[in-house]
Amino acid sequence: MTAEGEHQVNTKCQMDAGAKRNIMSFADLCEVVQDNDLKMKLSKVIGYDDKGIIVSPDDSTSASFCYTLPLISHLTESRQGQTDPSDVEMLQPTAPLSSAVLSKLENHCDCGKLPVLDNGSPDDKFISQNSIDVGQRVTYRCYPGYVFKEGSSRYITCKADSTWSPLNTACEPRNCGNPGEILNGYFNATSTTFGEQVTFYCDAGYRIVGRAYRICDRTGWDGQIPTCEPVECHRPGLIANAQIISGFGPIYKYQETIAYRCLEGFEMIGNSVIKCGENNVFVPPPPKCIPPVRCPQPELIANGQTISGFKATYGYRETITYACTDGYEMVGSNVIECSENNVFVPPPPMCQPPVTCADLPLISKGITPSPPNGNYWEYGMIAQYSCHNGNSLIGAETLVCTENGEWDKDPPTCKVVRCIRPESFLNGQIVAGFGPIYRYRHTITFRCNKGFEMVGKSVIECHENSTFVPPPPTCRPPANCGNPRKILNGYYNTSGTTIGSKAVFSCHKGYKVVGRSFQFCTTSGWNGRVPTCEIVRCHLPELPANGKIVAGFGPMYKYRDTITYSCNEGYEMIGNRIIECTENKAFVPSPPTCKPFTGCQRPDQLANGHIVTGFGPSYKHRETITYSCNEGYEMYGSDVIECSENNIFVPPPPTCRTFIKTWGKNVTLCRTR
Template sequence: MNLVYNVVFFSLAVFASAQVPSKCGAPSSYPHTQIEDKYMKQGVFRNGEKVLYRCAEGYTQNSGVRSIKCHDGKWTQLTMKCEKKNCGSAGELFNGYFKYMGTLFGNKAYAVCNEGFTLKGMEYRTCKDSGWIGEIPTCEEVGETQVVQAEVTCPAPSVANSVKLSETVSVYSVRESVTLVCSKGFLLTGAQQLTCGPTGQWQPELPLCLPSVGEITCNVPKAQENRLINGLKPVYRSGDSLSFSCKDLYYLVGSNTVTCGVEGKWTHSLPRCKMIKCPILNITNGRTSSWHRRPGSDVTISCSKGHLLKGAARIKCSRSGEWMEEIPQCVLEGGEPQVVPAELTCPAPSVANGVKLSEAFSVYRVRDSVTLACSKGFLLTGAQQLTCGPDGQWQPELPLCQPSNDIIESPKPDGRCGVPPYLPNAHLSDCCRAQADLGPGYQVRYSCALGYVRVRGTYYSTCVSGRWTPVTLRCKLR
């Protein structure tokens, strides 16, 4: 009786273990959010494991829950919504008032004194994650002796692929306006009319003239049996994105996210799902009962005449694509095992300050692919997707994760700043490209390069105490 009970119990345990839910790959990206740093380097997550998100810089949570959960090989949907940070009032200015350019993250509030009073202190405050930064200035009564300051002016606005409708001059006085339109074949993104502000900067910020894409659309991806697509809809226009995942026992080859480009083509290429398989068994002086290499399949090994089996006669392929037992060998009776040539593989790619977006393994077979990204504070230089080549080397060569412009050089003793920091996918306005030694308080402006659009951050960097303030502007391919 006990024997029957034990057999039944063992059978149920084996059945239950075979039903263990699959693991999840890298979590999806959501607008205005970031995955908590501690999860960035983890490529595979267990069933039931949670991942936490936070709102991106300049945004605050206004609803939903900030976690998702791995359930049966799929991630639950993130319900957290983030809205742009609102700083509210910039404070009370006695004998004056604040003139707001807005109260959201990145906006400025300029201090204006009443007639008969002069400003002492910072001319404006800026809305940041922590609230309004910069001390509140004071408005002091005008004395008999005053220092006459130079007139504030704005340089002629420089917008690539644009023309000015109003009269063109080299400099503009405060409160003067100019109207812009784009050249043929380009569309205006931003304000058409600009006004010279009290700080010598155009308000609102300079617009962009981007290539006109009209109604260019991308083809709807064809359905594949083992590929799952999130975000399906009838028409995909430039800028629309799709995310992909695979069904159980399949892995993704290619990028898990693609975007419809300005030429009506998906970038990156559409990924595909390949079945997880264990490595090919090459048994010298032996043979296998079958060529099956799918997860859950069993293979029996037998040796040729005159040879003995060293190791397990039956091995099983795991759900992760690895043989669960050590590969056996066929040895001569009374002799040592013969050398078995190893299967050609690529080691897991190692990129300093990089993380893997696709499922992570210790080794990869020929034609296997992996997708890489850089940790926060670093930018990718080189290919994002790599493929294991027939020589056991990654193709193309491994990329680099280089520090972003948030790492600023040491300050100069005279308070002047050197060349403004480099920003990927962006360029400086015409005023600053040829100047290499700018003084304290000088402000430079960046613009996204042609074909790229702003996703977050501000356009300006200021020379303060011999350092350029960090540029938070980030541009992506339109």
Template structure:
């Protein structure tokens, strides 16, 4: 072999070794994958669900959860250098569709027809449901047996003493069928004369009674009561006439006040009673009356004075049976007496007897005194000046102290109101602020 060929052979052999070394390094660096994250409505298959680590190149599979089915996409993902390939599988909820038909009824799908929804069987009027009404949409369709709707019938009604009913049948009555009751002569029917075959397979209402020629106490209409001659009686012979009167605060609005006992029952109450109205309670100078509760019997009206006026009398008026009860109050203008003076000061304007509402006085202090508080006071509700009067006080200030400075002119202690001093800084310092200070 020539020298050139030998050199080329050695170089090729070195390249192969390098490639092998790189391959081994790359293989050593390949990473495992942790448990893959499932998409919506799915989970890992049984063979993969217990694993926590997957080697590079491993294939894991997903399956749709119970109640869901595949809507496309591969169920598999692959571990590639520590990362999973994208989840392609999509899972859609299962639909149960129609649960079927019910004769003489229908199925309520208000929750829908998808997995987990509950449908309810409902029978038409006149039919009873036989079976469990609820059906649940499961993984393999509607769970539960479809109920049936059975026509409602009623057994034979019980008879009544001293009376009878018609029509009569041998075995049963159909739903909504009506029977009529009648009493024997000399007896009166108390209760409903007709009964209907209803839900629950019973006749409603309860059967009536056949009773003898007296009436119990009549029931009054709204806002009325029995008259004095009838109120203490508990039994009224046939043909008796009883009378009603309107309650206190109400008056007749038409209809006869009398009712008559006929075969144990009273004739209808015709009287109507309407609430009495008190109308206007009158006018109040410098005020008004609040009728927020109305002007009918029992309502309360309240007198209110305008700003600057005090109410004299009781503000409440009550609408009674014969009109407004209570005396109409008055509104008296608010005034304030002479204000008390202040020590070392005075106020203005000054009056001899009183001040009118909202009138203002001003306070001033003597020289060398300062005013502490409000300099003005107003005649207010309660017939007093507000706020309280101020005080006139002597103002004394402490010796002004300034670091690296000194007094050069002005007042000397004690420093009273409006005293002033002039200061200057020591050599080498600049003043910040005003040279002259006033107390």
């Protein structure tokens, strides 16, 4: 432990050899110690020993010290800011240093880890440094593709208290700006910042030449702006047995056309007119001219018939429509068409017997269904089972014959099923299915009494093992009342909706609560009635003596309705001329009063001052006088006074006094001896 008033110094800057002392700038030390406005920058260098005593590193007789001056008063204006250290009597040095000063000096040689900058870093020369000295400036840089935010600072400084100055900057993605306009085209871009891609497109009738996109990199937009050239189509090759009748080319612009015609004795397959498309090709493709198409009549289909297209021979794209005889199913298309190869496409269909399912097995104590036509079960037919009286059907009641000739479900069974009505249902009742004996799949429907909530399903069903599924529900007091009812022209606040919670109702401004303003959540729900919100009404106040109403004659007033007053001739109004009906059913402010008018008289002349506005000599209620002091004097009191209802000025007139400057402040100066 050290003696009282002394403090052990323990800093990162202490040297190992006792003969050497830590060195720092005297100006830096004073910067830490001083807390006043009168600072002096000295160039000498000082150190401190292991007891915190400030000494010179080379000659203690010429050391620099920090001194504390006593209260300085009556410092003239001419000497302010020009005080010479030699004019100040040297006092005792400020050593040993205080704990507060030592704590500030504790880490003065190293500000620690550099602050992190998103998308940036300190310059390379600072990254490898283990420590940064007080006063040293560190500059930052942004990563490629990022730039400093406009107007921000790119550096920080290690301050005297071993903390970094704020890093007031940010690295933002570089903005590459407009990627370039493209004639007869356009571009789409979600953003133009670093890493984003812009895509170029051409208008209809033009095609893109060059790479269709550009990317914003660290130097700007990469690549070149593409161009949009007009679409051009070359004339297709000659068509056998055809001739062009319009659009002779040989080069065609976008949407220009060629019209064809077949030579006599040939038929056209395709479109007679083709158009130059956006991909430099004609659409649709050119037609063909072939000898006349003749498809012979196909053979009749077995178990079917032709219902349209009765001809011996058929031309190009003429059709035949078929149908199958009753009891047969068509395999293939019911319409075929004569193609350019003189054959029908697709080929004629076939009519086959329908898909059938096997006969159904007999079931005990039940009735097995038979096919509707009495022969076989066809695809899509439905078989429905039933049981003899006293038996219940277990399983699927209906089966369907599927397309692969199999039934979709297994046949059911018939057995005796009897369920007994459950025991008494507490806090509830049965509303459907009273029993007391229930057959298979018969149901019971339950309902809870008012104020109780159901746990379980409200409907249960008798199953094949003669038990109800699911089990009967129970009724318990509600754990939650839900939201209270809404209130017209008002609202409610509630601590919750569980039992014991309270809902408090309030009305909007201009309305008042009628009825009890709260409800509690009970086992029966929210208790009591929801209040109502009625509009606020005010009664006509008494007419002020020597006054009258000029607007708002009542006698009843709604919320925010107003009354406007005036005083009779020879009287002046004390208060507000307009009052308003408030939410408390009272007018605010109170009605005014009308008093005989006498007025205020101008006060005595202001010594060392004068009137600026309001020269009088007599003043009505609320009229004012404004004062100003002469040069070299300052005002005590308000510069504006007002004629009050008591015919005197409020506040009283001010006074003007001589201006005196004083100085009185503890300061700390640095001095060399």
